[in-house]
Amino acid sequence: MSTLVKKVETISSVSISLETLEARVTEVGPSCSMMEIPQLDTSENKMDIDLIGISKSEMNQGHAAVAFMSYTNMSNSSLFSTTISTIKLLSTVVSATLPRTRNTSLTKPVNFTLKHTAEFNLSGTPSCVYWKETDWVTDGCTLIETNSTHSVCSCDHLSTFALIMQTKPSESDHLLEVLSMVAEALGLVFLVLALLTFALCRRNPRVFNTARINLCISLLLAHFLFLLTQILLRYKYLQPLKLACAVMAGVLHFLFLSAFVWMFIEALVLFIAVKNLSRPKSKHKELLTWKLLTVVGYMIALIVVGVSAGVLPEGYGSKQCWLKQDKGFKWSFLGPVSFILASNIILFSLIAISLGCSLAHLNSNVSQIKQARTVFFKTMAQFVILGCPWILGFFTADSKALEIIFVILLSQQGTFIFIVHCVLSNEVRQEYRKLLGGFQSNFSPTTITEAHTTHGGSTDLHTS
Numbered sequence: 001m002s003t004l005v006k007k008v009e010t011i012s013s014v015s016i017s018l019e020t021l022e023a024r025v026t027e028v029g030p031s032c033s034m035m036e037i038p039q040l041d042t043s044e045n046k047m048d049i050d051l052i053g054i055s056k057s058e059m060n061q062g063h064a065a066v067a068f069m070s071y072t073n074m075s076n077s078s079l080f081s082t083t084i085s086t087i088k089l090l091s092t093v094v095s096a097t098l099p100r101t102r103n104t105s106l107t108k109p110v111n112f113t114l115k116h117t118a119e120f121n122l123s124g125t126p127s128c129v130y131w132k133e134t135d136w137v138t139d140g141c142t143l144i145e146t147n148s149t150h151s152v153c154s155c156d157h158l159s160t161f162a163l164i165m166q167t168k169p170s171e172s173d174h175l176l177e178v179l180s181m182v183a184e185a186l187g188l189v190f191l192v193l194a195l196l197t198f199a200l201c202r203r204n205p206r207v208f209n210t211a212r213i214n215l216c217i218s219l220l221l222a223h224f225l226f227l228l229t230q231i232l233l234r235y236k237y238l239q240p241l242k243l244a245c246a247v248m249a250g251v252l253h254f255l256f257l258s259a260f261v262w263m264f265i266e267a268l269v270l271f272i273a274v275k276n277l278s279r280p281k282s283k284h285k286e287l288l289t290w291k292l293l294t295v296v297g298y299m300i301a302l303i304v305v306g307v308s309a310g311v312l313p314e315g316y317g318s319k320q321c322w323l324k325q326d327k328g329f330k331w332s333f334l335g336p337v338s339f340i341l342a343s344n345i346i347l348f349s350l351i352a353i354s355l356g357c358s359l360a361h362l363n364s365n366v367s368q369i370k371q372a373r374t375v376f377f378k379t380m381a382q383f384v385i386l387g388c389p390w391i392l393g394f395f396t397a398d399s400k401a402l403e404i405i406f407v408i409l410l411s412q413q414g415t416f417i418f419i420v421h422c423v424l425s426n427e428v429r430q431e432y433r434k435l436l437g438g439f440q441s442n443f444s445p446t447t448i449t450e451a452h453t454t455h456g457g458s459t460d461l462h463t464s
Contacts, residue, residue, distance in 0.1 A: 006027070007029070008029045010028070010032050013025070013026045013027075013038075019072075021069060022043060024068045025066070026038075026051065026066055030055075036052055040066065045068075045091070047111070049108075054103070054106065060102055065100055067098075069095045072092055074093040087166050090126060092117060093131075093160060093162045094114065109154045112153045114151050126164070128143045129162060129163075141153055176407065183407060184226065186415065187223055191223070191413075191414030194417050195217070200431055207421070210293050211293060215262035216414070218259040220414070222256050222258075238321060242317055243317075249322050255301075257336055257337075263340065263386055265296065270351060271351050304332065308329070341387045378421060392406050
């Protein structure tokens with residue numbers, strides 16, 4: 001717009017009309033004899049500004065120019081996505097500026113006449129707003145007139161403006177939000193119980209698994225941070241903290257990716273174990289140590305997040321403090337996840353084939369084969385539990401029912417892990433019985449009486 005200002009002596013006006021933009025640039029010079037300039041207009045919107053009064057400023061020396069722009073493709077643009085989901089644009093987005101004008105102070109408020117592009121909702125209230133960093137705000141703008149087709153806004157500054165309506169959140173949205181938080185908290189409880197169970201069975205290699213432990217740790221931290229983020233967003237603590245929101249999105253990206261990497265590592269370890277069933281144990285060397293697994297499990301996710309942040313750092317920090325949808329940035333998460341899910345499907349197919357061959361050549365009652373088969377089905381169930389919700393996430397945009405199912409399945413990953421690896425495990429149930437048996441023996445009435453008698457006898461002996 002600045003290039004269209006030529007420093008004229010009287011008055012000049014230029015119009016531009018493109019597919020997605022309409023603009024009008026008006027300029028006045030020191031020899032302009034008009035008391036006020038004509039109304040600036042586009043096909044749908046108008047602006048009234050005291051450009052003559054602005055030009056008479058001592059700094060402007062009779063020169064002033066104004067640019068009025070109307071954007072026809074911004075109503076559904078992610079550029080103006082807000083942290084408030086109940087905001088609806090009722091007009092096209094317009095901008096006004098004073099190009100190549102030294103003193104840009106307004107002598108009078110500016111009036112905008114905006115044509116409605118959507119019907120009024122009687123449950124909401126229309127507002128004249130301008131865009132401020134991450135949200136539409138009303139500071140300095142008031143609605144002075146409205147009818148069924150147009151509204152007139154008056155603002156004491158120039159910026160990017162629109163007419164919006166903030167509707168009341170629907171009851172279903174509120175229930176979904178509450179359901180999500182309650183389900184997340186319940187899933188966290190079962191993840192903690194699963195980790196405590198694994199700690200109890202740490203001497204049993206069939207239960208204590210490095211990949212499984214780190215998978216649970218990644219999920220626990222990810223779901224805890226996700227729940228914390230939702231609570232902070234609900235009470236509007238994160239809205240002004242764009243950097244904190246972006247950092248949280250990056251950490252969530254890392255933790256969820258780590259969980260998928262650990263799920264792949266667990267399937268890979270199972271595949272190697274099944275392939276080694278027919279090899280003599282004395283010659284079998286353990287290559288995948290827990291230290292190597294730990295480095296690989298977290299470094300892969302860290303590299304993906306580091307590259308993503310380096311290529312498009314502004315991709316983190318959407319209105320929900322997650323990955324933005326712009327420029328395909330969501331594939332920095334969906335790409336690795338899709339690759340891991342496809343790799344796991346291939347691994348499970350190979351494991352099933354290997355187990356089939358082993359069962360064909362060995363007695364099906366051999367304990368090694370039975371253990372491998374049990375672990376295979378548990379790991380495959382875990383893959384379905386952890387992988388399917390994310391696949392379902394591709395189809396939740398237009399279906400409230402699928403969104404509810406997605407929320408429940410995703411939040412209950414810890415619950416499913418606890419059921420599959422703890423409740424349905426014979427080894428874990430035996431450890432529970434031992435622990436409960438120890439408590440019962442320690443606190444049974446007979447044990448307490450014997451302890452009291454022994455203590456009393458020793459006291460009598462000491463007294464005598």
